Amino acid sequence: MTEPDDVDDADWPEAPKHWEADVVAADGGTVHLRPIRPSDADALVTFHSGLSQRTRYLRYFSAYPRIPPRDLYRFTHVDHHDRVAFVVELAGQIIAVGRYERLDKTGDAEVAFVVADRHQGRGIGSVLLEHLAAAARERGLQRFIAVVLAENETMIRVFRLAGYETTRHVEYGEVTLEFAVDETAVTDRVMREREQRAEARSIGRLLHPTSVAVVGASNDSGKLGNAVFHNLLRMNFDGPLYPINPDARHVGGVRAYASVLDVPDDIDLVVIAVPAVSVAGVVDECAQRGVRGLVVISGGFGERGADDERDAGRAAQRELIDAARNHGIRVVGPNCLGILNTDPAVQLNASLAPLAPLVGRAGFFCQSGALGVAVLGEASRRGLGVSTFVSAGNRADVSGNDLMQYWETDPDTDVVLMYLESFGNPRKFARVARRLGRTKPIVAVKGGATMVAPGLAYTSVEVPEISVRALFEASGVIRVETLGDLFDVALLLTSQPLPDGPRVAVVGNSTALGTLVINGLEEQDLQLARLDDIGVDGSAEALEATLREALNDPGVDAAVVVFVPPLQRGSSEDVAVALRTVAGQSDKPVLSTFLGFEGVPGGLAAVGNTSPAPGSVPSYASPERAVRALARAVRYSMWRQRDPGVIRTFDDVDLPAARAFVADLLRDAPRGRDLDVDESRTLLSHLGIELADGMLAAPADGIDVVFTAHDDKSFGVLVSFGVRGVAIDLLGDRAYATVPVTTTDADDLISAPRAAPLLDGYGGGVVADRDALAEVAMRLSAAADALPEIAECTLGVTAVADGAMVTTAQVWIGPPSARADTGPRRLRGL
Numbered sequence: 133m134t135e136p137d138d139v140d141d142a143d144w145p146e147a148p149k150h151w152e153a154d155v156v157a158a159d160g161g162t163v164h165l166r167p168i169r170p171s172d173a174d175a176l177v178t179f180h181s182g183l184s185q186r187t188r189y190l191r192y193f194s195a196y197p198r199i200p201p202r203d204l205y206r207f208t209h210v211d212h213h214d215r216v217a218f219v220v221e222l223a224g225q226i227i228a229v230g231r232y233e234r235l236d237k238t239g240d241a242e243v244a245f246v247v248a249d250r251h252q253g254r255g256i257g258s259v260l261l262e263h264l265a266a267a268a269r270e271r272g273l274q275r276f277i278a279v280v281l282a283e284n285e286t287m288i289r290v291f292r293l294a295g296y297e298t299t300r301h302v303e304y305g306e307v308t309l310e311f312a313v314d315e316t317a318v319t320d321r322v323m324r325e326r327e328q329r330a331e332a333r334s335i336g337r338l339l340h341p342t343s344v345a346v347v348g349a350s351n352d353s354g355k356l357g358n359a360v361f362h363n364l365l366r367m368n369f370d371g372p373l374y375p376i377n378p379d380a381r382h383v384g385g386v387r388a389y390a391s392v393l394d395v396p397d398d399i400d401l402v403v404i405a406v407p408a409v410s411v412a413g414v415v416d417e418c419a420q421r422g423v424r425g426l427v428v429i430s431g432g433f434g435e436r437g438a439d440d441e442r443d444a445g446r447a448a449q450r451e452l453i454d455a456a457r458n459h460g461i462r463v464v465g466p467n468c469l470g471i472l473n474t475d476p477a478v479q480l481n482a483s484l485a486p487l488a489p490l491v492g493r494a495g496f497f498c499q500s501g502a503l504g505v506a507v508l509g510e511a512s513r514r515g516l517g518v519s520t521f522v523s524a525g526n527r528a529d530v531s532g533n534d535l536m537q538y539w540e541t542d543p544d545t546d547v548v549l550m551y552l553e554s555f556g557n558p559r560k561f562a563r564v565a566r567r568l569g570r571t572k573p574i575v576a577v578k579g580g581a582t583m584v585a586p587g588l589a590y591t592s593v594e595v596p597e598i599s600v601r602a603l604f605e606a607s608g609v610i611r612v613e614t615l616g617d618l619f620d621v622a623l624l625l626t627s628q629p630l631p632d633g634p635r636v637a638v639v640g641n642s643t644a645l646g647t648l649v650i651n652g653l654e655e656q657d658l659q660l661a662r663l664d665d666i667g668v669d670g671s672a673e674a675l676e677a678t679l680r681e682a683l684n685d686p687g688v689d690a691a692v693v694v695f696v697p698p699l700q701r702g703s704s705e706d707v708a709v710a711l712r713t714v715a716g717q718s719d720k721p722v723l724s725t726f727l728g729f730e731g732v733p734g735g736l737a738a739v740g741n742t743s744p745a746p747g748s749v750p751s752y753a754s755p756e757r758a759v760r761a762l763a764r765a766v767r768y769s770m771w772r773q774r775d776p777g778v779i780r781t782f783d784d785v786d787l788p789a790a791r792a793f794v795a796d797l798l799r800d801a802p803r804g805r806d807l808d809v810d811e812s813r814t815l816l817s818h819l820g821i822e823l824a825d826g827m828l829a830a831p832a833d834g835i836d837v838v839f840t841a842h843d844d845k846s847f848g849v850l851v852s853f854g855v856r857g858v859a860i861d862l863l864g865d866r867a868y869a870t871v872p873v874t875t876t877d878a879d880d881l882i883s884a885p886r887a888a889p890l891l892d893g894y895g896g897g898v899v900a901d902r903d904a905l906a907e908v909a910m911r912l913s914a915a916a917d918a919l920p921e922i923a924e925c926t927l928g929v930t931a932v933a934d935g936a937m938v939t940t941a942q943v944w945i946g947p948p949s950a951r952a953d954t955g956p957r958r959l960r961g962l
Contacts (some may be wrong), residue, residue, distance in 0.1 A: 141170035147212040151267060153958035154457045154782040158255030158326070160333030161424065161460035162959065163227070167261055168217040172226070173208050176219075178225040184249045190284045191246040193306075207231075216267050220247075220256055223419065223459050227251045230260030232268060232276065239274035255326065257290045262323060262956035265563065267311040278309045295322035317779075324563075327957045328537050334462050335530065335538035338425040339473045339520050341400035342371050344482060345392055347414050348405035348430075349375030349383045356429050357405035358383075359484050360470065367472075367481035367488050372397065392417050401425045403470065403482050408432030408448060411466070415452060419459035425458060427482055428465035433526055435467050453528050457959070468525025469501035472508075474518060475544060479825045483523065490743040492517020493626050495539040498551040499524050507615065508553065514619050514731035516626065517743035519544040531556045531960065533564055539570045547625045549618060550576040556958050559953035562603045562870055569608035570776070573630075576609050577620050599844055600689045602868040608771040610764045620761040623732065623750040626742075628721035630769040633689040635661040636762065637682035640694030641670050645725060645755055649692050652759030658766060661688045668696070672706035676714055683718045689768070692750075692758055708735025716747035721765065723758050726751040777876030780910050782820045787918055790818035794921045794945055804946025805922060812941040819915040821908070821927070823938050830939045833898050834930035835890060839908055841868050841871070841916035841925045848953075849916045851881065851909055856928070859887035873913035878906035891931065900931035908936055920948035 147167035168176075180188075180199050210217050210336055217231035230245030245260045268276065276296075280287050282305050289296060295318040296311035311437070334481065344364060348357030361375055365384055367797050375383035378390040389395050392402060393413070404414050408430050418426060433452070434445035449466060456463045464471055470483025474491040481488050483500065489508050496511070496518045498504050504523040505624050511518065521540065522535055539545045548568065555561055565574055578600055605609045606705050611844055612618045638649045642701050643665055653660050664682055666674045675695075682691055695707055696962050705725065715722035716738055726736060729751040738747035752758035793815055798804070807815065813823040824830070836856035843849050849871035859865040867884030869877045882888065891900040916922050928940035 141209075141748055144170050144209060145212060147216075148270075151212075151218070151263070153263070153956070154961075155259050155957055156327070156330040156334050156959065157259070158253075158333070159339045159458075160330060160335075160462075161222075161254070162258075162334070162457045162462065163256065163460065164221045164458055165218055165259065166221070167212060168208055168210060168219050168229070168231075170208050172219060173204055175226045176204065176208060176229070179229065179248065182244065182248060187246065187249055187252075190281055190287065191244070193281060195584045203757065213271050214241075216264065216271070218263055218267075220258060220260065221458070222251070228256045228260060230257075230264050232264050232273075232638070235277070239272070239301070239623065240277055241273050241275070243270060243276040243278050246260065252286070255330065257287070258294060258326060259957065261290065267314070268313045273313060275310060275312050279930055280307045280309065280926075281305060282307050291758070293322070295319035295441050323957060324567075328540060328564075329460060331534050331537040332541055334422055335534050336542075338401065338462055338464065338530070339471060339480070339538070340475075340478055341425065341480065341587040343374070343397065343399050344369060344371065344403065344480070345374040345376050345389075345395060345399045346405065346482075347392065349377050349380075349388065351380060351383055353554055355405070356484065359486070360403050360405055360429060360482060361386075363481040363483060363486065363488075367479050367482070370477060371400075379646045379688060388445070392423070394419050395421070399423050401427065401482065403427045403429060405429040408466075411452060412455065414850070415455050416462075417522055418461065419455065423461060426461055426463045427463075427468065427470055428463060428525070429468060429470060429484065430465075431467040431525075433466045433528070434528060449526065449528050456529065458962065463529040464522060465503065465525040469498075469504040469523030471523070472521040474520070483521075485521075487512065489521065490515070490517030492519060492742050492744070493544065493546040494518050494549050494622055495535065495542065495545040495547070495801040496521045496549045497524065498522075499527055499532075499553045500551070501525060503551060510615065514623060515737070515743050516619055516623055516731075518549075527556055529959070533557060533560050536561075536564045536568050536574070539572065540564075547622060548572055548574045549622055550574065551618075552576055552578050557953060558599070558603060559797045560960075561609055562848070563953060564915060565603075565607035565609055569768075570772060573625050573765075574607070574609045575612060575618050575625070575721075575764075576602075576604065577612055577615060577618050598868060599850060602850055602870050606870040610768050614766070617760065619901050620750075620752060620757055621764050623744065624721065624723055624761045624765055627732065627738075627744040627746060627748040627750055628715070628723065628727045630720055630772075631690040631721050631762070631766050632769065632773075634658045634766050634770075635687055635689045636759075637662045637664065637685065637688045637691040638694070639664045639675070639679050641666050641668050641675070642694050642696045645694035645696065648755040649694060649725075649759055652756045656759055657762035658759065660765055661685065670877075672703060672710045675707055676710035679711065679714045679722070680717075680753065683714065683720050683722070688720065690721045690723075690762055692755070692762065693722060693726070694755060695724065695726050697727060705735055708733065711800050712736050712738060712747070712749055715749045721751055721762070722885075723762060724749055724751045725753070725755050728753055775876055777874030777878075779872045780907075782911060782914065785820040785914065786818045786917075790815060790915075790919055793818060794919065797945060798921065798947070802947065804921075804944065807945065808945040812898075812943045815943060816915075816938070816941060819911065819919070821911050821915065821938060823941050830930040830937060831932050834932045834937070836900060837891075837905065837929050837931055839912050839927045839929060841912050841922065843916065843920065843923050849913070851913050851916070853881050853905075853909060854885050855890050859885065859890075869909070869913075871917045872911045873910050874911070875906070878909040878913075881909055882906055897934055899933055901933060904934075904936035905929070905931055909936065921945045 152166040214234035219226045220228035232241040232243040234241045247256050291309050298309045298311040301308040346361045349361040350358045374395050375388040377388045380388045433449040434442045473480040485508050525596040539548050664678045730753045732744045733747045736749040738745040816823050840852045851869050852866045854860040854866040865885045869881045893899040923946045924944045926942045930937045
């Protein structure tokens with residue numbers, strides 16, 4: 133390419149905006165990826181000159197000490213179609229470059245990238261490959277070809293471990309790798325595993341700092357910085373603390389510094405508690421010092437004030453996060469309570485919570501700072517300890533999704549607790565929660581049903597209640613309505629094993645309380661396996677023997693013990709010991725209503741380093757609350773035991789033809805439109821769904837049902853199902869499933885409506901082919917997931933004994949929705 137005389141750099145075509153992204157590298161730091169620009173010439177020369185001779189040789193197969201002007205022009209002037217190049221930046225400097233070039237107008241392109249020596253090993257090459265492959269797919273390319281020196285084992289490993297099925301040819305010391313750029317289940321799994329590891333490390337760096345500075349630390353007890361710094365001191369943080377205050381020589385007896393630039397040693401974490409107008413300057417100083425994490429307690433970033441004040445605050449928040457991410461820094465907040473880690477090797481209380489929580493095995497995430505203080509206080513009152521706690525405030529960067537990624541592999545966390553006022557990226561929440569829930573229970577309170585806090589409105593999306601319910605059900609999330617219910621469930625899950633099923637033994641010394649338990653079991657759809665009443669004068673020995681017998685019964689999955697004070701003094705302690713001893717020897721959960729106590733009384737507490745220690749027996753103030761907590765644990769356990777199913781693929785689907793057909797239609801109607809019958813039939817045929825000819829009558833003895841795929845712009849695609857007629861029209865009797873729909877999801881979807889018995893011959897009707905209906909659900913799910921231009925598709929289906937006929941279709945297409953959790957890895961934008 134020669135430099136044209138008639139095209140000014142300012143008029144050079146721009147790349148698509150969505151190709152720009154902040155990404156978490158493998159070591160937990162952030163980098164910025166964007167398309168290359170003509171103005172990058174000088175920065176590219178600087179980058180190239182900083183490469184070692186070895187790196188230049190491995191990339192260019194020669195010494196290539198300088199970039200000639202002709203090459204420099206070609207490298208920086210790309211058309212973003214046949215020739216695409218991305219740069220990765222940190223602190224405004226290019227640290228990596230990747231590019232592809234189409235070969236002779238074919239569907240193939242040659243791909244290559246190079247990473248600065250000091251940043252090799254951070255997974256940046258893998259990030260570049262993901263984004264280059266996504267751009268290539270978008271531009272209609274099918275295959276990448278990479279030519280690598282045989283001795284460049286590191287680069288060969290990047291391609292090999294990306295999940296692509298590669299072919300390899302070796303000739304004259306060069307290795308040629310070829311692979312299709314299509315997304316597959318394997319490439320998606322590899323990408324998501326890398327994402328999880330990277331984001332977990334980024335949160336781990338925040339929660340395990342080796343040193344902490346508090347900007348705004350003060351001897352004035354009325355200042356936020358005073359509270360945070362003294363909380364760190366009281367918690368006995370295991371590392372150096374640096375109060376930052378230009379007007380103080382010492383804070384709390386610790387030497388103070390005028391700024392973070394004056395601290396002589398490295399700083400891992402900085403807590404900022406100064407007025408919002410001063411935060412930007414502090415962030416710049418932290419960037420100069422190589423700080424890895426920020427906790428911004430300060431408010432004033434769009435959560436309060438008049439409209440113009442909020443707008444200014446949100447703009448300041450954007451600048452704060454941009455500056456931090458550009459320097460590899462993760463941010464908690466702003467406007468947050470702070471973070472805690474009770475690990476004895478860390479002992480971090482970088483928060484406004486005045487009392488340190490108990491050490492436990494529950495990770496806790498919430499958004500509201502004020503609520504966080506109350507939550508931690510109530511948890512301690514009930515004897516529930518936490519492993520780590522994060523209050524995200526405005527959630528401008530670190531979110532609940534990041535914390536779930538961390539807790540998935542955190543050995544100190546067994547249960548995840550969340551108070552969610554809103555969702556920042558509900559699609560990602562669904563994906564991460566579904567995977568995490570297979571190994572660790574998630575208990576969530578979803579607040580903010582009618583109003584989102586002003587500080588969160590800018591980083592939140594509205595998710596309809598029906599979508600929230602479908603999201604939680606698909607992910608196995610234990611949804612509770614109140615914080616009280618959350619603590620009830622959490623105490624059970626952190627102290628007792630999961631129940632294998634719904635069969636419950638009731639053991640106790642009170643007929644009245646036993647009856648309340650039985651009523652609660654019926655209300656919660658649990659089964660009474662046996663009732664053992666030892667009488668009000670029953671001894672501790674009798675209770676121990678009876679409970680042991682009940683737990684040894686193979687027809688029992690869990691036991692609820694009810695105990696009221698007998699007349700004999702001192703026997704309550706003996707009963708507690710007996711109850712705790714038997715429970716500790718069983719692999720079935722035991723919970724109690726013990727003297728009306730709430731939490732874990734001393735007599736029921738097992739010995740251990742956490743609160744509650746495994747084997748402790750939780751007690752509830754009423755039998756109904758005990759049963760409600762147990763019912764939620766049962767439903768979660770049953771969900772986890774079930775085969776999650778698989779996402780089916782269909783050989784008769786022609787996605788390229790479907791995409792081309794939709795693109796042609798949208799060319800004439802860019803805002804979208806309804807399809808007529810013939811257009812719907814053509815599109816559906818490309819997607820493997822046969823729409824019956826209008827001249828063909830539906831079977832007279834069939835059952836009419838309806839499927840709908842609806843693309844919620846904030847949440848994603850939901851597939852609904854119901855039986856046509858009064859059930860839907862009058863009662864709204866529909867079931868919902870999130871996309872992608874697995875084989876198990878499809879079976880559940882067909883069985884869920886209250887009118888589902890009509891499919892099984894109720895009232896003498898035909899027994900419908902449920903497998904055929906499930907296939908329709910999975911085909912519709914696959915179509916809507918692969919083709920985001922489908923805004924809504926409703927299929928009228930007649931089910932018969934040996935199949936299902938699609939008789940009607942209403943399809944609306946439009947511009948593709950922006951799906952925040954599809955494509956290559958990226959942090960949520962602002």
